[in-house]
Amino acid sequence: MATPIAPLTEIQSWNREVDIVVVGLGAAGACAALEAHRAGVDVLIIERASGGGGASAQSEGIFYLGGGTSLQRDLGYDDSPENMYAFMRASTSAPDDAILRQFCDDAAGHFDWLESNGVPFDRRAFTGKAVAVRTGEGLLSTGNEKVWPFIDAAQPVPRGHQTRADNGDRGGINAMAALLATVEREGIPTQVDTAVTGLVMQDSTVVGVRLRTPGAPDEFVGARRGVIMATGSFNLNDEMTKDSFPIVAEHARPLGIDSNDGAGLLLAQGAGAATEAMEGVIATGSIYPPAQLIFGIIVNAEGQRFVAEDSYHGRTAHFIARQPEQRAWLLVDEEHFAYPERGHPLVDVFDDVDALETSLGVPPGSITDTLERYNAGASDGTDTEFHKHRDWLTPLQFPLAAFNISMAVAEYSFIALGGLRADLDGRALTEDGTAIDGLYAVGAVAAHLPRDGDEYASGMSLGPGSYFGRRAGRHAAARI
Ligand SMILES: Cc1cc2nc3c(=O)[nH]c(=O)nc-3n(C[C@H](O)[C@H](O)[C@H](O)COP(=O)(O)OP(=O)(O)OC[C@H]3O[C@@H](n4cnc5c(N)ncnc54)[C@H](O)[C@@H]3O)c2cc1C
Structure with missing residues (x-):
């Protein structure tokens, strides 16, 4: 990869200019792009693979949401934002209380938004104990709600909102099929087989990206209102995972797609963004x-x-x-x-x-x-x-x-939980907490709310990732 950061002065002219560049078309990127586009600004999505989906399409499609979603209510479960917050506050060490609070306050509305954008959830509950279901139920317990000491902190209710899984497949395929169809229907321009390989800076503001398409000269695209990094996890970057959580990386298999290689995270770091919880990992066996x-x-x-x-x-x-x-x-x-x-x-x-x-x-x-x-x-x-x-x-x-069930003997896989530090609106933050103008980090490229495997519940990647993706899209669209 060429130098990750290019000063604006080195670029003779933009090949194109848009308002917002969204980098990566998984769940977080799709949600960011939809909200930004609906705010009336010019959005361009850049996706390195030959189509959208990302790890999100491979996932079980569980979104951790609650606070009284229509699905919880329809199935007779009583939840409230306060109850959800009490559980999440007790079980995760997410450092910013305001972020956690807002996520819990808005989770039910976010569920409606996902459904209204075509993500299918069946009105059936799975009441047993499972990692995920492939039989189509829309709601199940996926975390430590009934586990001590959390059972004493909040009334346990299921919050794993699982996208309908068809024919024994994982639900993530249906979730992403719906979001990608919505992106396409709304006519948001998407360029695939193209990687963002550099961020263009003017002083300390991110003002554009460098694109690399195999067989074509590099292009520079100006982003008047911001660049939203939604490039997913660094699960497939051996060096980064071994540095971050050596024991788990040695024994377990990474979950994700090849382009979850941390390239987006490294680009943002080059622009001054800080990381958090890099040693955090959820392993599963x-x-x-x-x-x-x-x-x-x-x-x-x-x-x-x-x-x-x-x-x-x-x-x-x-x-x-x-x-x-x-x-x-x-x-x-x-x-x-x-x-x-x-x-x-x-x-x-x-x-x-x-x-x-x-x-x-x-x-x-x-x-x-x-x-x-x-x-x-x-x-x-x-x-x-x-x-x-x-x-x-x-x-x-x-x-x-x-x-x-020893790690060296049994089958284990993992998902990294660390990533870029971001605020409530997905703005990438520096080490001292200052927001980097023009740069956003959402989804698995950002640190998760649960900071380590003892805090995680299935759905705590897609749920917050899609929610903060939307916030970043709206925030960037409103940025002058
Ligand atoms: C088998 C499996 C099951 C899982 N089940 C669940 C679950 O049920 N619930 C849950 O919450 N989490 C689950 N996860 C984790 C979850 O899927 C991911 O953490 C989540 O999908 C991340 O979403 P994202 O949009 O941030 O990234 P992704 O969906 O990975 O999308 C990132 C996109 O960015 C693109 N990209 C990367 N770098 C560049 C670049 N430089 N330029 C342009 N494009 C780039 C990638 O090609 C990719 O399409 C699961 C993961 C796996 C693999």
Whole structure:
């Protein structure tokens, strides 16, 4: 890549000028472009792939929204912006309270906006425990709402608004098909097979971009009102992920598309933008489905529990990554035995604790103690150590099966949560918190509201990413 920043003085003339350049046509970029276009300004979308969609089209299509959406109401769930905020405040360390508050206040309206732009959500709830559904239900619990200590902070309600999935496919395809069709119907110019490879600066303001289309000379496009970076995550940039979260990057497979390589993030950094939460990552190697496996316990190489087994799968993986050598096993009794859908190899079925401890190589007596404590509480429906919900508590008797869920052995994948620092309107911020004139960062190129895997819930990328995309589009359109 050539120099990421070009001063305006080095450019003889613009090849084209528009009001706003949106870089990347995933969910965040599509939402930004639609709002900017509807505000009556000239928008140009630049997409490096041969068509729009991004990782958003590959996703399960879950948008984390709530506060009393029409879908929640239609399915009989009572939620309010205050309740959603109470949960999100307790469960995420999003540093800017005003941003979190506004997202919760506007989440129900944002859901209506998505539906009115064609994103399909069926009026059916999934009440079991799943990572995502491929059977078309529109609403499910996707986070730690029922997990201690968050269950004490807010009334748990489902907030995973999942785009209808057809024919066993992921819902993200339908979400992006709808948004892309809307972008096309409204006639927003989109140039594909073209990458933004540089930002043009006039003093400290971003005033345009350099475009690179294979086989053609570079072009410079002026952006009178701003450049909105919506280039997605850096999941596929090996160097960046290994620097940011070495343990997870070593063991897990990145989720995303090839062009989620952090190029947009690096361009914005070159223009002075700061990053946040770069070490944050949600890894997943879920023990469920089937949900009955949650009746089991998870132990580490010391034979000790370290997480409530009913946690959201990203939270469980977060704690596995912090155990000695990232080793862990799921122990399940005969009544609840099933093979996990995810690739967690069965070690064996054990008739007694000595054989189990010897086979796993944990200290003798350690699992005996763990089981004694767990079973004593479970028979009264309590888990004083990790507060697993009573719905999943039952004393465990041998024979017990052990599944190896160690990071080096089982199947794990990840999504980076860090990215550019941005304000409520998606303006990219410098290290000292000053907004960079003319530069916006939305979607997964920006840091997520949940800063690490123990805070994440499915949908916390697409939900906020699409919402802040819209805000950035409107803000840039109003900028003189
Ligand atoms: C299998 C899977 C399942 C997931 N499920 C969910 C889920 O259900 N809910 C959820 O919230 N999150 C989910 N995620 C994460 C989520 O999909 C992404 O974080 C989210 O889609 C990011 O959206 P975005 O618009 O920011 O980026 P993207 O959708 O990745 O779009 C970015 C676009 O920018 C383009 N681009 C990149 N660099 C340039 C450049 N220099 N010039 C021009 N264009 C460029 C890319 O080609 C791409 O099209 C999932 C991810 C995967 C892979």
